[in-house]
Amino acid sequence: MAGKDAPLHNAAKPLEWLIGKWKGQGKGIYPTIQDFDFLEELEFFHVGQPMLQFSFYSVNKETNKPLHREIGFIRIKPGTNQIACISSHNNGVSEMAEGTVAGQIVSLESHTIGRMTFGKDPKTVKLKRTFTLDGDTLHQVVYMETDTVPLTEHLRTTYKKV
Template sequence: MSAAAATYPYPDAFGADAVPAPHPLLAPVTRLLGTWRGQGRGEYPTLAQDFAYAQEVSFSHDGRPFLHYEARAWIVDAEGNPVRPAARETGWWRLQADGRVEALISQPTGIVEIAAGRAAGDTIELTTGEVALTPTAKQVDATHRRYELTPDGILTFTHAMAAVDQPLQHHLSARLRRIS
């Protein structure tokens, strides 16, 4: 195989300032394109204590009406230093002409969420329609995610969850700043 045949004709994904231009259906969410980092707090009734975490979220595209989504988190100590990896997930957001968003989000812990919601103004809300679990995954019944861009350029994130026999309730919140 020649070197030319081994290369791909297009980069995998593009951030906020790259070519090709985002697909017109991405218009409600183009301000999300790029990588965001920040810190947050988490809690849940089944956890021994609340926790602080750092988070990085990336949104990219390849010219089609999809966002590639990736999020990573680390438990941090009181000074904000990483203690250990926490959550990690990746997926796709599919944008529709009327502002609807369909999301597929997969986690290495054996959980796959199929969510739907809306992008309206600077807010995106996603609620699970289905959760698929591997045989050894912890029980998760529902989630609700909210992403909001504030006037001062902060991306706020909140996540509610119904899991392990608990009703839907607050689990995570973070404030993220664009780094690229």
């Protein structure tokens, strides 16, 4: 069975700059909650297919209490800069997003948000995110829209590769 040591699929090479483990810290803001600081570990890896797998694990910076968890895949359409992202969040949200990779910038916008029937309100209806590599620093910005708040910046995280 192919594992993390498999050769990178040619189609995934435009995403190669994301591969690795990253640690960082971020700030969460949103009109309906109190601002918070968090620490996050992020890993992108591949198993030889035309996609990357990823995982996010964040904790409260002050209490070390687990916060957000997210696991998913970013697939690239071979021969293009078009990408699709499928992810599951520990808060009961499943996201399907599409976008582009252009150099060292990934831009994604959800087109489908699934939600467990007993999920906490307000209901998430849209997510947008960007990853940008600037030197050796990876930046992620996440925007969220709920059924009560229009699309607004929610998370801003800065990572260093470890």
